[in-house]
Amino acid sequence: PDLAANYAGGYDVGMNDANPLWQVNNHGAIVSGDACAVTNNGVGVASPGFNCKFKAVKISNATGVLVAGYKGITWAADNGCKIINCSWGGPGGGSYGQNIIDYAAINKNCLIIASAGNDGSDKTSYPGSFNNVYRCASTNGSDAKSPFSDYGNDVDFCAPGSNIYSTSSGTGYGPSSGTSMASP
Numbered sequence: 001p002d003l004a005a006n007y008a009g010g011y012d013v014g015m016n017d018a019n020p021l022w023q024v025n026n027h028g029a030i031v032s033g034d035a036c037a038v039t040n041n042g043v044g045v046a047s048p049g050f051n052c053k054f055k056a057v058k059i060s061n062a063t064g065v066l067v068a069g070y071k072g073i074t075w076a077a078d079n080g081c082k083i084i085n086c087s088w089g090g091p092g093g094g095s096y097g098q099n100i101i102d103y104a105a106i107n108k109n110c111l112i113i114a115s116a117g118n119d120g121s122d123k124t125s126y127p128g129s130f131n132n133v134y135r136c137a138s139t140n141g142s143d144a145k146s147p148f149s150d151y152g153n154d155v156d157f158c159a160p161g162s163n164i165y166s167t168s169s170g171t172g173y174g175p176s177s178g179t180s181m182a183s184p
Contacts, residue, residue, distance in 0.1 A: 002037035002044040002167050003029070003054075010056030013068040013075050020056040024064030026169040028056060030176050031087045033167025035184035044173050045166055049184075055081055059088070069127070070100040073112070077104035086114040086133070087180035089125040098130050105132035115179035117150035129154050138162060138182040149179055158182065 010020035022028055032054055039050030059072040066088055076084045084104060104110040114128035116137040128135035138149035138161025145151060146162045161182030163175045 002041070002047075003032055005038045005041075006036050006051075006053050008053040008055050010058070011075055011079070012058040013071045014058050014060045014066075015062060020058040022058065022060075023062050025060070027087065027180065028058065030166050030168055031085065031180055031184050032056065033173075034164055034181050035085060037167055047166075055079065057081075070097055073100050073104050073127070077108035077110050082110055084110050084112045085184050086112065086127050087178075087183050089114055089117055089128050091124070091126070093124065093126045093129065097126055101127060101130045101132050113183050115183040116152075116155050118148045118178050118180075119150055120148050121150055122152040123150060124152070124154065125150060136179060136183045138177070138179045146177065146179075146182075148177065149182075 012020045036049035036052040036054045037045045037047040039046040057072040057076050059066050059068045061067045069088055073084055105112055112133045114133050114135055116128055116135050117125040127133050134156040135154055137151055137155045137158045138146040139158045140146045140162040159182040161179055162177045164181040165175050168174045
């Protein structure tokens with residue numbers, strides 16, 4: 001209920017269909033609530049982007065494997081999204097990913113934010129470590145770095161990411177922790 005009023009459609013680039021509903025993991029529902037759950041409606045949670053509309057862009061296949069992250073960034077940029085949250089990442093990098101980021105950031109004027117990673121280490125993680133992406137680490141309730149949060153010279157900022165109460169599956173709510181919760 002906290003997402004319905006701000007939902008502006010979406011697409012499943014992982015399975016190439018118009019239905020972005022998740023099959024295996026409700027990570028996107030949690031992150032969407034962190035970013036733009038309806039506020040002041042007497043239901044569930046409040047979010048900093050309470051009047052913001054969002055588009056759900058599913059990047060996983062039916063088994064939950066992330067297979068279309070960069071295709072999802074392109075879809076979002078081409079379909080009017082001005083802020084693209086990437087609560088995903090991993091090792092790699094390379095010119096293909098950087099070219100996609102540059103296309104969205106420079107050609108489509110998108111702000112791209114990515115989670116730093118949850119290994120508690122100083123390492124690169126993509127897309128967060130690309131140029132033109134703001135990489136976000138997690139802080140806890142004492143405003144200190146969350147123990148699980150990655151860190152390093154390419155982290156641009158930190159935000160609360162420990163025990164963030166948000167939307168979950170169906171009509172549920174609950175706490176989640178991770179740089180995925182800090183990024184939105």
